[in-house]
Amino acid sequence: MSVAKIHTEEAIYVYGPWIRIWHWTQAFAILVLGVTGYLIGAPPESVSSGEASDHFQMGYIRYFHFCAAYILIIGFVVRIWRAIVGNRHNREIFLPPVWRTSFWSEVWHEIKWYALVIPEPKKYVGHNPLALLAMHIMYVWTTIFMIITGLSLYGEGTGMGTWQHTFFTSWVNPLFGQSQDVHTWHHLGMWMLICFVITHVYVAVREDIMSRQSIISSMISGWRTFKDNRSN
């Protein structure tokens, strides 16, 4: 058993630099947004003394939230640009082929793999179909939702006449009822993303160990490697 395996499996270049940079900045932005967002809803213990101008605790929390939010937004825009101009892996999470029956049968296959019913998953160069679906719903749409509600909330501060207010606040507030509702749903969106992150990280680690291809290292090097040469 101690004989080292010789890896002759092919490797494919999947994630270009844009995508990798995007991924890790998003990860960073979401981390900052999550922490600061939580603190905006439940601020830390009151700063007890001194003049208000000596402190800027809540101000910094919000400032970092907004900075991270803009990083996330710009990253998201870059990602959409890559989806348009980049290779097909760049497009995947935006357009899962839900119209194909084969897609759904493969989703079913993955579900069975996760349910520990079947011993082996299929190999994928990009995302597996279940991951694709999860990315599409839990990441893409939640992020869009968070960007829209977030800009709407931001527009309340920048005020009438600013682009944030004109393009977002002015219609988002009435749509939800009032500002408080937008806050609440934005906050709920944060928890959705936290659930996504938990799932994403867990599954990435698990797949890295148990699936037939590389996962975490691919997002660092860009190369997808496989652990066997068998076809699906």
Next chain:
Amino acid sequence: MAIINTPNGYKLDDSGQRVVVDPVTRIEGHMRCEVNLDADNYIRNAVSTGTMWRGLEVILKGRDPRDAWAFVQRICGVCTGTHALTSVRAVEDALNIDIPENANSIRNIMQLSLQIHDHLVHFYHLHALDWVNPVNALKADPKATSELQQKVSPSHPKSSPGYFRDIQTRIRKFIESGQLGPFKNGYWTNPAYLLPPEADLMAVTHYLEALDFQKEIMTTRTIFGGKDIHPNWLVGGVPCAINMDGDLAAGAPINMERLNYVRGVVQRTIRFVNDVYIPDILAIGGFYKGWLYGGGLSGTNVLAYGDIPDNANDYSPANLMMPQGAVINGDLSTVHPIDLRNPDEIQEFVPHSWYKYPDEAKGLHPWDGITEPNYELGPNFEGTKTDIKKLDEGAKYSWIKAPRWKGHAMEVGPLARYVVGYAQGHEYFTEQINFTLKALDVPISALFSTLGRTAARALEAAWAADKQLYFLDKLVNNIKNGDSTTANTEKFDPSTWPSDIKGLGFTEAPRGALGHWVKIKDTKIDNYQCVVPTTWNGSPRDNQGNIGAFEASLMNTKVEVAEEPVEILRTIHSFDPCLACSTHVMSEDGETLADVKVR
């Protein structure tokens, strides 16, 4: 039905001409009144109907009890705050919370400011036009008005002939414009208006002066509660923290400047009430002292819960500066103690109300109240469901329930409080009553009338203005003695609460005795019941056929012109009805709102 003798001693005869007043205006909310006149235009049958229902207690179910004050405060924007105060008291009673002494003083100042404001605005802006004819004021000689003014109130500075001439010119221009605004379609040619022109001019002038001044009275609440209308309250005390000269006192809700502002308002209020309101009541009362209709239940059955605790957290009668007790059957020698928690004392009946009970022969104590709306019209009703011509008082006919104390229909309100206070020998009240009777040269029996009710309200405003100053001094002294606490937050967190509790809160609203009964289960409101002054006064008939205070007071009044029943307005207005208050009740299964059938 022809003739019915009610257990509470009224002979009802519905054979004569039926006169309908709907809407009764210059009240809070919506109400309808129908009477039958005999051949000599005397009222022989009276039917009063609350014509709105909002379902507030249904809405309260399942809410956080700490929020309840804000909901019930919106029961009424005229007696704004009194429901909120009653509510925080009920919740504090349930949770056994003691409030700080300062909070008690501040709450009392807020509650007293309501009494004064409400009474003043009621008299000048809701009630005065029943006695005062603005059109007639145009005929006045401003000099005569000036003399009258200086005679009835020598210390009031605004009394020159030129001042009254300016006002008269303004009124004249207004009336000559042909656009009479609020004075349009009044009964200005009705012979029931008895004031001479100079008195009319004085009263109209004070209508405007009072309109300007009233906005100041409740600014004390803007200081303590942030807004004068629907101010903010807090379970456990008051939200306005006190910081006289500590760090950052400039930003504190209450500091020296704020207290000085309050003192200014309190002093100006005392002056206005004593220089304008009281003299006007005496002057106008003097011209109408032959018109002593409208006593109703005031001489026989009156009820007061009491209010304005001198020391915090003690709601026993001895500590309440407004009297508590009941007088029944006209026997002023005995004031009966009352127990709002006793299921046999206060009960609400619905045989004539648009609600449903499993057994309508019985009344229910508010803690066990049931409310299921049941809009149905009796066999003698005329019109259609959505176009009522004549109600059938033999069946259900009002959105108001009929509360009874030990089975008696009772009158509540300023007059009831003064009658109870008088019967108990309340020193301040008795002195005021004796002074008034002497000034008008009328016997004590004159008190039990429409005008008696109106006068009691003014006397109470004067008393309340005094007591505001008392509590402001008390607050300042307490701070001086080193106590600046305003809230007890020990039990503010719901996780500290027992799972199944109930509480009672009571106050004296400007219109009369107000009680809230709350049941709290697992930190949420399980049942919330309000029995409000206008529920008492405006109640329809009960299971025994007793008529309520509005109806009783209208009986046997002469109406000069049937088409212009200003006498009905006078008497109904003298109660200062608040219909939004009276018409909402709920039960344990309050959400099940039944469909309604028209018979």
Next chain:
Amino acid sequence: MHETFYDVMRRQGITRRSFLKYCSLAAAALGLGPEFAPKIAHAMETKPRIPVLWLHGLECTCCSESFIRSAHPLAKDVILSMISLDYDDTIMAAAGHQAEAIIEETIEKYDGNFILAVEGNAPLNEDGMYCIIGGKPFVEQLTHAAKHAKAIISWGSCASWGCVQAARPNPTRATPTHKVPGIGNKPIIKVPGCPPISEVMTAVITYMLTFEKMPSLDRQGRPKMFYSQRIHDKCYRRPHFDAGQFVEKFDDEGAKKGYCLYKVGCKGPTTYNACSTVRWSGGLSFPIQAGHPCIGCSEDGFWDKGSFYDRLTDIHGFGVEADADEIGTTAAVIVGGAAAIHAGASAVKRATQQGDQE
């Protein structure tokens, strides 16, 4: 441009002679001498004050109370010199059918040229009979008057959004003005608040009279001049918010120093109103200055967002009432727990599979 009463009468073919006769009758009806007749005639031939019908549905009259408290202009001056408040059941002298007749008269004389002010709202359940005026449902009076009005002002949160009687479960189906069937597309100005600030109410009216046009409104129909900023944006305690200095509970050190009330539930950051700028009682104070968190009374549905003392508000609709953090933590714990269990199960499975392979 409004027609004067005289114009209307002439248009309807009434001669000057009968017009003057009407004026003397009017003078007589008021108990005035004949010398008043020409004065009434003169007034009717000149520009009238704009008539206002102020209707009351299910409400608490707090809007009227607020209106009469206006410090600038004084309510007295608005009523005597600016508008003609022809119908307002809270203060009008007339009652019963004489009061109801005023609505018809106004519609006849000033069709399309009067302002309809609505305080409170109409219940639609029980055929509208939860609020009865003149024996009929209030909603009939409302839609009838609305049809002929020039514009509608929805006073307060009742008329604008529904307010307390429309709070869950809204037993009477209380419906704000703009949602009442039959109102049509009359211009509606919402002036929300429970009540609105006195001077805001009178300012909306005086703006319309002074500039002879509607105030510019935001997307939800509120005048931008008072409702385009949150209370938070101009709150004098805002520096304490940014500094992170909060009142943790009532009457604590922070409360005495006037720190930010955010953590005890202040809705200033989500409430569009002029409380922190115009303030109450002629600029004297406002709730936050008096130490209580804003409860958001000018916002749609503010009653149904959970406790006024909670920072995060309730979400309804899942059959549970919980705030976002409660829901979120639960979800995150479930997801995290599921991942942990799954990881364990996967490890066991993998171990057994590898065992099988060996």
